[in-house]
Amino acid sequence: MRLIAERMEADVCAIWMLDGARTKLTLTAAEGLAPEAAGSAFLHKGQGLTWRVLEVMAPVIVEDAPADPRFVYLPDLREEPYHAYLGAPLQVRGTPIGVIYVENRAHRRFDRDEVRALSAIASQIAPVLDNARLLSLVAGGEPMPAMPHRRRGGPRRVQGTPCCGGVVSGAVARLNSSVPATEEPAFKGPVEEEREVLRKACEAARAELLRMQEWLRKRNAEEAALVFSVQLMMLEDPAFEGRMREVVSQGTSAQRAVRKVSQDLVERFANLKDLLFRQRCEDLQDLSGRLLRHVRSETGSAKQSLAGKIAVLDRLAPSRLVSLCAEGVAAVLAGGGGATSHAALLARSLDLPLVVGLGDFVREIHDGQRVLVDAAAGEVVLDPPEEMVREVERTASAGVQALRAAFGAGVPASGRIRFDANVSLWGDAVRAHEEDADGIGLYRTEFAFLMRPDLPGE
Numbered sequence: 001m002r003l004i005a006e007r008m009e010a011d012v013c014a015i016w017m018l019d020g021a022r023t024k025l026t027l028t029a030a031e032g033l034a035p036e037a038a039g040s041a042f043l044h045k046g047q048g049l050t051w052r053v054l055e056v057m058a059p060v061i062v063e064d065a066p067a068d069p070r071f072v073y074l075p076d077l078r079e080e081p082y083h084a085y086l087g088a089p090l091q092v093r094g095t096p097i098g099v100i101y102v103e104n105r106a107h108r109r110f111d112r113d114e115v116r117a118l119s120a121i122a123s124q125i126a127p128v129l130d131n132a133r134l135l136s137l138v139a140g141g142e143p144m145p146a147m148p149h150r151r152r153g154g155p156r157r158v159q160g161t162p163c164c165g166g167v168v169s170g171a172v173a174r175l176n177s178s179v180p181a182t183e184e185p186a187f188k189g190p191v192e193e194e195r196e197v198l199r200k201a202c203e204a205a206r207a208e209l210l211r212m213q214e215w216l217r218k219r220n221a222e223e224a225a226l227v228f229s230v231q232l233m234m235l236e237d238p239a240f241e242g243r244m245r246e247v248v249s250q251g252t253s254a255q256r257a258v259r260k261v262s263q264d265l266v267e268r269f270a271n272l273k274d275l276l277f278r279q280r281c282e283d284l285q286d287l288s289g290r291l292l293r294h295v296r297s298e299t300g301s302a303k304q305s306l307a308g309k310i311a312v313l314d315r316l317a318p319s320r321l322v323s324l325c326a327e328g329v330a331a332v333l334a335g336g337g338g339a340t341s342h343a344a345l346l347a348r349s350l351d352l353p354l355v356v357g358l359g360d361f362v363r364e365i366h367d368g369q370r371v372l373v374d375a376a377a378g379e380v381v382l383d384p385p386e387e388m389v390r391e392v393e394r395t396a397s398a399g400v401q402a403l404r405a406a407f408g409a410g411v412p413a414s415g416r417i418r419f420d421a422n423v424s425l426w427g428d429a430v431r432a433h434e435e436d437a438d439g440i441g442l443y444r445t446e447f448a449f450l451m452r453p454d455l456p457g458e
Contacts, residue, residue: 001013001014001015001029001030001031002031004031004100004102004121005031005032005102007117007121008086008102008114008117008118008121009104010032010086010102010103010104011032011081011082011103011104011105012030012031012032012033012079012082012101012102012103012104013030013031013032013100013101013102014027014029014030014031014032014033014100014101014102014103015027015028015029015030015090015098015099015100015125015129016028016043016050016098016099016100016101017090017097017098017129018054018096018097018098018099019273020272020273021273022045022273023044023045024042024043024044024045025042025043025044025050025051025054025098025099026039026041026042027039027040027041027042027077028098028129030077032082032103033077033078033079034076034077034078036076037074037076037077037078040076041074041076041077043072043074047072048070048071048072049062049065049068049070049071049072049085049087049101050087050099050101052070052087053087053088053089053099053101054089054096054099057089057091057096058089059086059087059088059089059115059118059119060085060086060087061085061086061109061110061115062084062085062086063083063084063107063108063109064083064084064107065082065083065084065085065103066080066083068085079103081105082103082104082105083103083104083105083106083107083108084103084104084105084106084107084108084109084110085101085102085103086101086102086103086110086114086115086118087099087100087101088100088101088115088118088119088121088122089122090122090125090126090129091122091123091126092126092127092130097126097129097130098126098129100118100121100122100125102118155381155382155383155384155385155388156381156382156383157379157380157381157382158358158361158379158380159378159379160333160355160356160357160358160361160378160379160380161337161338161339161355161356161357161378162339162354162355162375162376162377162378163337163339163341163343163344163347163348163354163355163356163375164344164347164348164350164351164352164353164354164375165353165375165376166331166351166352166353166373166375166376167353167372167373167374167375167376167392167393168310168330168331168353168372168373168375169370169371169372169373169384169389169393170308170309170310170330170331170370170371171308171309171310171368171369171370172309172310172311172312172365172366172367172368172369172370172371173306173309173310173311173312173329173367174312174313174365174366174367175311175312175313176289176313191248191249191251194248194252194253194254194257195245195248195249195254197254197295198241198244198245198248198254198257198258198295199241200294201254201258201291201294201295201297202235202241202291202294204294204297205231205235205287205290205291205294206232206235206236208290208294209228209231209232209235209290210232211326212228212322212323212326212327213228215326216322216325216326216350219350227318227319227322227346228319228322228323230280230283230319231283231286231287231290231319234283234284234287235287240261243261244257244258244261245257247260247261254295255292255295255296258288258291258292258295259288259292262284262285262287262288262291263288265284266281266284266285266288269281269284282315282317282318282319282320283317283319285317286317286319286320286323290323306324306327306328306329307327307328307329308328308329308330309329309330310329310330310331310332310333310371310373311324311329311331311332311333312332312333312334312362312365313332313333313334313335313362314334314335314336314362314363315334315335315336315337316332316334316336316337316343316354316356317343318343318346320343321343321346321347321350321352321354322346322350324352325350325352329352330353331352331353331354331355331373331375332347332352332353332354332355333354333355333356333358333362333365333371333373333380334354334355334356334357334358334362335356335357335358335359335360335361335362335363336356336357336359337356337357338356338357339356341356343356344356345424346424348424349424349428351431353373353375354375355373355375355378355379355380357378358380361380365382369382369383370382370383370384371383371384372384372388372389372392374392419437419438420437420438420439420440420441420442421435421437421439421440421441422440422441422442423440423442423443424443
């Protein structure tokens, strides 16, 4: 807080965090205010200039805060000497989590550069604060419907929402969106043996995550690799593994210990009113499934290879999509989701064919079943005949060739058409350069913050 205050040349810097019910702000940290007020000072919904920041979700500037009718005086803060006020929202994935503001003794209006500076600081520290709340909770203890099935002669097909194009045919790998509900032994062996199985599983999961990060970085998808940071952070947190070890010490198998601790955390997060923590369930479920696979491999169960398979699941979290890409799947089909979701944007950046919005249809697809995916059209065909596969692949290839021919066909009479790329990840910029794009038309800056626990550099 002191560093921010110095950078902003402010007398006060304060952070207020929003509760899960979205009805109360709590002073979490401050420089220049009464230190004892942190954790005990509250602003209820609609109170003060700080709530105004959340109402407009934009910076609020006031030259003389005490004179403003929206100002709320809290004696415990001892902020009587301060007048100039500048507040900015703290948000993660577009969802507000709190407010940061600075104050000065002088009667003045913060200028444009100062507004930009505080806004940049807010965007950088919000994910850090969010991850801190996540670790604190760990230590403490409806899909979109698919379009109507097309009733044509021949094999069954369904229309979903296309997210990233490509034609793929192959065998299905039916995956769970959450922790798989299989029977596991209540107790497998001596406590020390079960603890060793658990330790090796955590080490294997950590090594797997690091390998996938490196694989993605080699594909110029460093930002995508950072989606695993939350899972690595939890594995490195002694409290997380410690709770599983404690359950094992009570006479439970390593498998059941992973399931119990994981389910407890998932249920706890799912019941929170805070949307951001409910979304963290996806990371927990992904990590839980990963740990269970490694525990089973330690006890003799083989891990399913996903290379070249078409992954099918009910829900698709961004971290799960990146994980599937790193494991070499050929395409992904999901019951829920939309074309503008973070998973869809990532799929386009990673060039992974993806169809979402298939609804309950995904539950009718069986493990090992052969399917044909025309991801550009959003169409999925069950048990396609070989001649259909060849025809769809030929049509797709012809379309790509025609598109490339059109781009190189010359300049229209009205003048040259400029083509700018939409960029989410570093790999997008590399691809844009390779395809001779004229520039960057849109940079999705949220991914630089969404997928990492620390602050991105310039």
